[in-house]
Amino acid sequence: MVPALDLSAAELGRRIAARELSAREVVGAFLDRVAEVDPALNAVVELRAEAALAEAAAADERGSGGPLHGVPFTVKDWIDAAGLRCAGGQPAHRERRPARDATAVARLRAAGGILLGKTAAGPDNPLYGRVGNPHDPRFTPAGSSSGEAAIIAAGGSALGLGSDSGGSIRQPAHCCGIAGLRPTTGRVPLTGHFPFICATADPRTVIGPLARHVEDLALALRLIAGPDGADPSAVPVPLGDHAAVRLAGTRVALYLDHPHTTPHPAVVRATHAAAATLAAAGLVVEEATPPGLADVYPLTLDYWRRPESDSPDEWVNGGTFDPATLGPISAEDVERSLFTWDRLRRRMLPFIGAHPLVLSPAAEKPAVPHGEDGGGIPYTLLWSLVGYPAVVVRAGTTVEGLPVGVQIAAPPWREDLALAAASIVERTR
Amino acid sequence: MVPALDLSAAELGRRIAARELSAREVVGAFLDRVAEVDPALNAVVELRAEAALAEAAAADERGSGGPLHGVPFTVKDWIDAAGLRCAGGQPAHRERRPARDATAVARLRAAGGILLGKTAAGPDNPLYGRVGNPHDPRFTPAGSSSGEAAIIAAGGSALGLGSDSGGSIRQPAHCCGIAGLRPTTGRVPLTGHFPFICATADPRTVIGPLARHVEDLALALRLIAGPDGADPSAVPVPLGDHAAVRLAGTRVALYLDHPHTTPHPAVVRATHAAAATLAAAGLVVEEATPPGLADVYPLTLDYWRRPESDSPDEWVNGGTFDPATLGPISAEDVERSLFTWDRLRRRMLPFIGAHPLVLSPAAEKPAVPHGEDGGGIPYTLLWSLVGYPAVVVRAGTTVEGLPVGVQIAAPPWREDLALAAASIVERTR
Numbered sequence: 001m002v003p004a005l006d007l008s009a010a011e012l013g014r015r016i017a018a019r020e021l022s023a024r025e026v027v028g029a030f031l032d033r034v035a036e037v038d039p040a041l042n043a044v045v046e047l048r049a050e051a052a053l054a055e056a057a058a059a060d061e062r063g064s065g066g067p068l069h070g071v072p073f074t075v076k077d078w079i080d081a082a083g084l085r086c087a088g089g090q091p092a093h094r095e096r097r098p099a100r101d102a103t104a105v106a107r108l109r110a111a112g113g114i115l116l117g118k119t120a121a122g123p124d125n126p127l128y129g130r131v132g133n134p135h136d137p138r139f140t141p142a143g144s145s146s147g148e149a150a151i152i153a154a155g156g157s158a159l160g161l162g163s164d165s166g167g168s169i170r171q172p173a174h175c176c177g178i179a180g181l182r183p184t185t186g187r188v189p190l191t192g193h194f195p196f197i198c199a200t201a202d203p204r205t206v207i208g209p210l211a212r213h214v215e216d217l218a219l220a221l222r223l224i225a226g227p228d229g230a231d232p233s234a235v236p237v238p239l240g241d242h243a244a245v246r247l248a249g250t251r252v253a254l255y256l257d258h259p260h261t262t263p264h265p266a267v268v269r270a271t272h273a274a275a276a277t278l279a280a281a282g283l284v285v286e287e288a289t290p291p292g293l294a295d296v297y298p299l300t301l302d303y304w305r306r307p308e309s310d311s312p313d314e315w316v317n318g319g320t321f322d323p324a325t326l327g328p329i330s331a332e333d334v335e336r337s338l339f340t341w342d343r344l345r346r347r348m349l350p351f352i353g354a355h356p357l358v359l360s361p362a363a364e365k366p367a368v369p370h371g372e373d374g375g376g377i378p379y380t381l382l383w384s385l386v387g388y389p390a391v392v393v394r395a396g397t398t399v400e401g402l403p404v405g406v407q408i409a410a411p412p413w414r415e416d417l418a419l420a421a422a423s424i425v426e427r428t429r
Numbered sequence: 430m431v432p433a434l435d436l437s438a439a440e441l442g443r444r445i446a447a448r449e450l451s452a453r454e455v456v457g458a459f460l461d462r463v464a465e466v467d468p469a470l471n472a473v474v475e476l477r478a479e480a481a482l483a484e485a486a487a488a489d490e491r492g493s494g495g496p497l498h499g500v501p502f503t504v505k506d507w508i509d510a511a512g513l514r515c516a517g518g519q520p521a522h523r524e525r526r527p528a529r530d531a532t533a534v535a536r537l538r539a540a541g542g543i544l545l546g547k548t549a550a551g552p553d554n555p556l557y558g559r560v561g562n563p564h565d566p567r568f569t570p571a572g573s574s575s576g577e578a579a580i581i582a583a584g585g586s587a588l589g590l591g592s593d594s595g596g597s598i599r600q601p602a603h604c605c606g607i608a609g610l611r612p613t614t615g616r617v618p619l620t621g622h623f624p625f626i627c628a629t630a631d632p633r634t635v636i637g638p639l640a641r642h643v644e645d646l647a648l649a650l651r652l653i654a655g656p657d658g659a660d661p662s663a664v665p666v667p668l669g670d671h672a673a674v675r676l677a678g679t680r681v682a683l684y685l686d687h688p689h690t691t692p693h694p695a696v697v698r699a700t701h702a703a704a705a706t707l708a709a710a711g712l713v714v715e716e717a718t719p720p721g722l723a724d725v726y727p728l729t730l731d732y733w734r735r736p737e738s739d740s741p742d743e744w745v746n747g748g749t750f751d752p753a754t755l756g757p758i759s760a761e762d763v764e765r766s767l768f769t770w771d772r773l774r775r776r777m778l779p780f781i782g783a784h785p786l787v788l789s790p791a792a793e794k795p796a797v798p799h800g801e802d803g804g805g806i807p808y809t810l811l812w813s814l815v816g817y818p819a820v821v822v823r824a825g826t827t828v829e830g831l832p833v834g835v836q837i838a839a840p841p842w843r844e845d846l847a848l849a850a851a852s853i854v855e856r857t858r
Contacts, residue, residue: 198767198768198771199771200632200767200771201764201767229779229782230775230778230779231778232771232774232775235615235664235842236667237665238667306764307760307761307764328760329760330759330760331735331757331758331763333760335630335736338629339629341629342627342629342630345662346659346661350658353658387661412661412664413665
């Protein structure tokens with residue numbers, strides 16, 4: 001890999017601003033890398049090579065900018081970028097080209113970021129086909145921010161935006177060996193997400209960053225967070241600096257077994273390794289199981305059964321799940337589910353109060369071959385249901401050489417805690 | 430009225446702390462006032478006179494405390510206070526005596542406030558009977574924080590807590606001639622509200638303060654705001670100081686007519702008077718109608734039709750509304766309503782961005798005689814649906830001598846703006 005490709009987005013921005021690197025050469029190197037790896041991955045669905053190079057040249061000429069000055073980034077097909085196709089992976093929308101950037105895209109650009117292109121949503125969708133895992137293209141990158149995680153892991157992009165309703169940022173980060181953040185619900189405006197997210201009905205879906213380096217998740221979050229005057233679900237809660245967090249003495253709940261899932265041995269190993277790393281850094285790791293785990297799948301299935309929920313499509317990746325089999329839902333069922341959901345949220349607060357970090361597997365299994373059952377994802381679904389921030393970061397490797405992530409969750413609005421802990425795991429990997 | 434009874438709660442706290450008044454004499458004066466006025470009002474449903482006097486004596490002995498040091502307050506029957514009956518106005522719960530204070534009650538007490546007792550919920554409920562309007566007991570105080578507004582307006586309490594799903598703080602404040610605040614949804618924990626509020630289903634209901642003085646709304650809000658570790662819907666957004674706000678030049682949208690309501694002439698007069706007051710203070714008042722007004726009643730009715738919504742009971746005050754006539758609702762209807770609701774919230778943001786204050790009537794009519802149709806309340810329902818802060822403050826008087834309030838709404842989390850504008854209206858009334 002060309003040296004620049006392995007730097008963090010933050011470091012690239014610093015070096016370009018200091019003229020140690022030019023934006024032109026950095027963008028060129030990433031485009032070359034895309035050309036090299038994407039034929040096998042099929043991760044990038046639209047590339048704007050010429051425009052990106054022109055913007056890079058202009059950035060070099062301008063000579064200064066925001067923290068992403070001249071830094072290339074990519075965006076999932078479910079998030080609008082002006083003039084580029086954004087079909088949400090749906091053939092019916094193959095000609096959809098939004099006129100405006102999503103808020104998060106516009107903010108990364110305003111910080112100097114240079115958009116390379118759009119990436120496939122879903123590991124095998126009818127519009128774009130199958131996306132390969134960069135560690136072995138026969139394996140799935142998981143979904144639904146599939147192309148985003150794959151191209152970042154392959155070094156073809158420094159930073160990306162994905163979205164996550166139940167694990168769609170975190171599952172691909174886990175399977176591709178990179179870092180991904182599900183921000184607190186309400187932290188990042190959803191303006192420009194396609195399909196449209198109706199926040200009064202869906203408090204699970206968020207936009208968040210993916211990157212090879214945890215510091216880039218923190219940088220991107222700082223840039224994309226905060227109300228935009230268009231999304232009523234975005235809330236102006238101050239964001240802490242993860243680099244200023246001191247975690248020694250912080251209690252970490254560790255849990256692995258789930259009533260509906262028994263994790264793969266490589267997942268168990270990686271999670272214990274991360275626990276040992278955090279303990280060595282002075283955190284107090286103790287086994288403790290969050291409340292309400294048995295509610296995670298029923299609540300999620302109830303949500304999918306609701307009439308205008310598009311979500312089943314997102315999860316039908318291995319042919320193992322047919323939403324039609326769920327059957328219809330009554331208004332009584334909707335209300336009952338909302339009350340159960342509320343109870344889960346209530347029960348979680350004292351738990352997270354006692355354990356401000358929760359370490360768990362990211363998923364039941366590492367990446368599986370395309371077409372095989374990817375296993376359960378109750379670990380990521382849990383934090384989607386309560387709306388808490390959660391980072392997935394690589395913490396191990398299977399005997400076959402595939403990456404294994406772990407998930408670290410924190411109290412609402414405390415992305416800084418989760419990112420600080422993920423930084424520790426990342427440094428000692 | 431004994432002079433102390435007319436002071437603001439904030440001023441009472443200052444004078445008691447400075448030993449210009451004793452908590453014992455202040456609490457005694459308010460209890461005397463309750464004994465004098467409540468036989469005609471029937472506002473107070475349980476009084477803790479002896480305990481309050483003992484706490485006042487202890488406060489005098491202690492000699493220092495929070496900003497409410499020694500200040501008497503009251504609480505609506507829908508909000509728990511340890512050991513006192515909290516029946517939610519429902520005969521089936523007449524023996525319910527919660528063991529713990531609601532968060533908001535505990536916080537006022539922790540700030541030195543002395544709880545006098547509980548007040549009737551609803552202007553005419555089956556458990557407590559009819560509550561009189563202190564300006565004329567034959568008239569209704571409106572609902573549902575009926576007893577709270579009545580006893581505060583009558584000088585029997587310095588400060589109170591109510592709750593508001595569609596106007597339940599603001600309507601009684603309007604009809605009784607005091608001030609009431611609906612905080613931003615998520616500002617004040619709902620822990621200890623009875624009936625239980627399921628925030629995943631109900632983003633309308635909030636706990637907020639009522640008082641004779643706007644500065645007391647601001648003081649109480651500062652004390653009761655912020656997450657409590659128990660209510661997952663409470664959000665840690667910083668709260669601005671209304672006294673530090675400079676409003677000159679701020680654009681105010683003024684609207685009176687509503688597709689479903691034509692305000693009473695006295696209401697029109699009071700609203701125009703408030704507009705003139707704000708204009709004289711340098712604010713830029715212009716007629717502008719918020720979007721989505723035609724959605725307000727349909728969305729509210731859809732909400733009431735949802736199976737586990739208790740809300741119709743709250744509004745069946747004049748015998749004019751029978752929730753059974755609404756008929757059942759399907760899951761499809763629920764989802765469709767949530768999408769319409771979300772659209773209303775989206776459409777409001779650019780409007781409130783252009784006009785950070787919205788001045789309107791609080792209701793179609795001033796207080797009406799018990800049993801008569803109180804008129805429409807779309808003005809307060811609107812801000813409940815979008816979750817924005819809104820203050821009702823007295824701005825006029827009918828030819829019969831009844832008070833007339835106006836409503837001032839502000840962007841989410843900007844209670845400081847609404848309170849600052851209400852202070853201007855209050856000072857020049």
